[in-house]
Amino acid sequence: MNEELLKNADARYRLAEQEAAHYFKSLSVQLMQKSYVAPLIKDIQSWKKNHIHQYSVLSFFSRGKVKSDSRGYHAYIQWLDYTGKLDNYLDRSISYIYLRDLGKALDSPDTQSSIQRTVDSLKNHLTHSNPTDRGSKPDAFSMAGLYRLAQKEGIESTMIWVMEKIKTVSAHIPKGMDAEEAKRKLIKIIAGVILHVVEEMDARISTEERTRKLDEAIRLGYSYGLTYPFIDDLMDANVLSDQEKKQYSDLIRFTLITESVPEWEEWTGKNAELIRFIHSELRDAFEYIKVLQQPETSKRFFEQSYVFFNSQEVDRVKDLCNANYTNEELYIPIILKSSSSRLITRSVISAPEDEGFHTRTFSYGIYNQLADDFADMFDDMKEGRVTPYTYYMNYHDKRSDLINPFELYWTVIFNLIHNVYHSDSKTREVILDRAINGLKRFKKRMGTKKYNKVMSIFASGNPGFNKVIQRMVRKANDVDFFDKLLRDHMITNLKSERKEQEDFIDTIETVRTQINDFLPVSEIGNGSVMREPVIDAANYSLEGDGKRLRPIMTWVMGVNGYGLSETSIVPLLRSLEYMHTASLIFDDLPSQDNAPTRRGRPTLHQVYDIATAELTGLFLTQKAIEEQTFLDQFDSKTVINLMRYSSQIAADMCRGQEMDLDSRGKQLTLEQLNRMCFYKTGIAFEASLIMPAILAHAEELEMEALKIFAYHAGIAFQIKDDLLDVEGDQNVLGKPIGKDAENNNTTFVSILGIVGAKKAMWEHYCIAMETLQEVPRNTAFLKQLANYIVNRDH
Template sequence: MNETLLINADGCYRQAEQRAAHYFASLYVQVQQKNYGPTLTKDIQGWKQQHIQPPSLFSFFSRGKKKTSPKGYYNYIKWLNYTGKLDNYLDRSISYIFMRDLGKALDSPDTQTKIRGVVDTLKNHLTADREDDIEMFSVPKLYRLAQKEGVESAMIWVMNKLNTVSTNIPDGMDAVHAQRKLIKIIAGVILHVVEEMGDEVSPEERTQKLDEAIRLGYSYGLTYPFVDDLLDANVLSVEEKKLYSDLIRLTLTTGSVPELGDWNGGNVELIRYVHSELREAFEYIKSHQLPETKKTFFEQSYVFFNAQDVDRVKDLSYANYTNEELYIPIILKSSSSRLITRSIISAPEDEGFDNRTFLYGIYNQLADDFADMFDDMEVGAVTPYTYYMKYHGERPDLINPFELYWTVISNLIHNVYHSDAKACEVILDRAINGLKRFKERMGNEKYNEIMDLLSSGDPNFNKVIQSMVRKADNVDFFDKLLRDHIIIILKNEREERRDFLDTIESLRNQLNSILSIPKKDNVFVIDEPIIDAANYILEGNSKRLRPIITWFMGVKAYGLNESAIIPLLKSLEYMHTASLIFDDLPSQDNASIRRGRSTLHQVYNSAIAELTGLFLTQKAIEEQTSLDQFDSRTVLKLIQYSAQMTADMCRGQAMDLESKGKPLTLEQLNMMCFYKTGIGFEASLIMPAILAHANEVEIEALKKFAQHAGIAFQIKDDLLDVKGDTILIGKSIGKDAENNSSTFVSILGEDGAKKEMWEHYCMAMEALQEVPHNTTFLKHFMNYIVNRDR
């Protein structure tokens, strides 16, 4: 145990509890006095003038506006701009983020100037001409933004991390929620860093700080899926939760991550992964703490974790929790979660921020608990709302959480933000918007049932509120729209990726069953080693990417008959396999492993391998001539194209051989890789396009996509040759260095090669915008290229 970093855990938590208890006591008095009703009713009288307008054509048409799809998101922004409502929409949204995330008071001229600047920048981004570009927050766009700031390495790192986390979220937890929460926290940390930097920071320092912000944001955000959510879920056993909780507690009180040791439970592999990731994240945060902020970070982290733990163990069947036991932990966890963000970036103390954030937190927590009350009730979670719903009839002493919610709002507006008109506007907007969203999601009947229960404290005030819920307009917020949009994108991507992988596996199995070449019934031939050799190499563990791409383009994009293009699928795999045979020969790369097996020349000999390669190229042409469901002129055009591509691939391999031992420029390497790899991808796309009579504009876009996809694929191969797993890859690693070959890694270094790969990824994805067919498969194909481990 590292005693030098030991904190007084009980002492710091008691001190935080005392502060929370004092805050709760003041709120309790206000609830009892019921001052919130008259005070907020007066506020609403002024507020509603901006939000209840006479019906108009705009309001009539806006009733049908849908925001439940990526295209709906774009159209909603477009509609807001057309009706002149976008400025106010963005202003209240950014103002709210400045209040909630940055702890700002809105009556500061400096804050208002910054808000205006963010609004203008965001508006310019959102209203740019993007008719053909629905996914404004796609990976290519985020990467392009990272390039502008010089933080590509951090972006590549965090995208890989997010992808890994998503694949390791166990059943019983929400992977989409985990990804969204991580993205949100990363964005929150970046906001704090940008706010602290100011305008005087140099470009080099800005890049460094943003790089750190991305990594710090991920490192902090990782605690949500792998601490909070994991302990809340029914994934770990009771014993495992106790062990895991003790391990986290020990880490926060000593400043060091204990060794995992032997794990007693059924989730050993999960816990090992989680422990490894959290250790790396914790060490990164700790290494970036300044000496004067380190103790604050550990104390706030402990308060946050312990408050969550206190809440987590509550049992809804226990009928005797006090109001203090219900509310003090949520005051602590809701405020400390945001206070930690500031300590993580080692920002200087700011009493105004600390005070406003501490008092503001419960407002968000009560709003979240209100929105989730039925989900929480279903799983037996204790929140102020679930507990009140269950015990209000037998516990007259219980505070109505809806009354406390409005009391907190009244207190924030008048005691924290000193009756500032802008703060009042934004907070009331947010409150009414939350009720409108809840009503829309739950339906009128369920909503009215809940309101009858929760409005018992002040029926008159509730009538005012419900009138606003029915009539008020212009209370939507961009962060909610963005949240819904990101959830839709993440869910769609997850489903598409699952379909993509399932379809690939199914197609691979089908292809494996049709590729074998039968022997001819010829009694004069004693043995047919070439066919045996061809079948040996064809039976290897191949990805079959090229014929799979062709199947998707032919069947899904162009609507070609599946059975009609089977000869083309076989042809592509025969041609590709032939190229691998030649590539592996002693006279060329002299490889020993291919597709997880010994290379062909080692099992047979070089002469048989060469003849088998030639045999398969001819079999490929033979298959192309079997495309009898297409007109002869089209088939002839396809064969001519195929012959040209084969010749170009030979040129690429010759370039490769000539380059061994010679330093290449990046331009030369790009050209060689296109001829070696990109040509194969191009053929997979263009050959079905030829059969479908695609126009030249589309064919040129597909060629551009193939060029960049092929280079990205080769760069990933070069990276795997340095740090890949021989078993997963199915071939020896380190062959490039052994053959003294110029690669993207040898020319650019590992970090530079990754950036170059993502540059080609972006250019490939951008080329797809010119293709008028469904390109979902190609999008996931590119994701597969850059994320694969084989």
């Protein structure tokens, strides 16, 4: 590395250190003199008038019925709206974001106007979307909900891109790191960058320019946010060896100093493949940020990024067993990393800094960092991390010179309210709301006994002031924030999503194994003239590595959805897979698709001959009908209804295949292609859901909803197949790619292009997910099925 560049980077870091040291010294003086106590007590006396209420007997019984936690996210928003508290709740929440993330002064009329517009927009969204109501749209933070929001802004392609990126990142989070937390952080950073960009937009901006800026914001947010899981969190985790951490740190340092990502070189350590992937992703992200940087902000971006990285490194190598760190060594790095992380966000979007922005942001960072470190102190202690709180807990009784971080926290609050924000009443309200809310959340999570023990350590230096604070923690209301509610909601959703995915995969594997065990066709005895080669051929086709999606769907809906016994529907499961396999045999014939492989093996007509393949297809079709006659645990009228429906489905499948054959060499319209794909794919999905519904005597409205779901899920499935034929990996797919183009087939890709096909797939996915709101039973499996359809790689 160029020594001159390194010296310049270190010199800039020393300047930032000097600024932080000056700020820390002023805070230390205020703390030692306890000049913060009397003004804050006065502030709290004024503040508490809005937060300690006298309740009537009636209101006493209604209190506590709705908790502001993730389990009651939608109910809590409804309750706030019903009680008239939603406006104030959103106002303090949005004001806090403008204060913390945007570095705004709340006493500015322009800022207040922006906050009000944001509050009004958010309130309208929250009060008009509740996914617990039948027929409403999915949660705005689900994939379907996010895609619908993207459609309103004309950035569907960008949303598809970033969802695919987040999926890829999540798949590469190694053991030892929290994938859900990494995903949440990444989404949070993207949202933060979008917020900055939207705030900078002129009200007269054209629709086209707004779309372009939002596209850039999402890509910039992802590019910047990627550094959190793949630099910050990775270096904190016990994934890399010490030698690997040194290599990786040198790579990042080189990039920030030279403004250029080095080429991939030989990696020493067991995590070479992980680092190779990360190197590739971060290189692309870095180049995207660099290309969009304006000359006037580029220098600031790299300087702040280096300060952030280096201050993290300084903190990271600290050892909790070292009893000799000075107060400056403990606090100056956190002042630097907490302020620079927010300064970077402004420079990454090349936004100008308004008057006072740097001072406000630099002064504010430690407030937020001390609050976070307090909340995480026991996790940090467990991991052996050095923070002001873990260090003070370890050495407060051995070193009288140590600054108490809890006292410093309140000193920072005083300094912000009275010196940085000039005693602005709105700022005082928001900051005190946040401080008391943080303590209330910590007390709830830890329990009163453990909380009091913690307070006995950190609040011992000023018992009178602590008494005032703790009374507010016990008594104050209306201090909670939307971003905390949303954070809890997201974490719960991500964990629930992971559990549902695990259950989905487990169900797929378990039921698939059961189905595979009873699928083989037995030899036909009793002097039958049926030739054994046809049975062998049938079993060859059935033994392939099939997904068994259709009978699995039937099993889940029949057993878990409608409570039918497993043994009673075995004939139906066989019937569905026999019919599906027969359709594949016919589809692969030379007279139709002339496919060489199916399910990772040579197609049936390649292994046997065309005549045998045709006979086997007919044989399995008849076996499918025969199996339905063995549904003897259901009344005959119900079985006849099912068989009548089944025969209609078989006819429709033939119609779809005929349309497919007739379309060869012709250019279909999108409407014709949709209809053909429904008959070929969606109709089988429909049958898988409707047949168990028929056996369970489900309501007609429910069956209609299931049909709509199957229609759109089926078409989404076919679009994904078309995309995989262009973009897929042949080794993963188990069949050659590019066959559609080779056979001159009309596909969604040939009509709409890759981008248009992806948009169409996501539109069908959204409608399918929205339709599930109409199904009056647990639809977790179908939701995960829809997710699998659009996210699968084979």
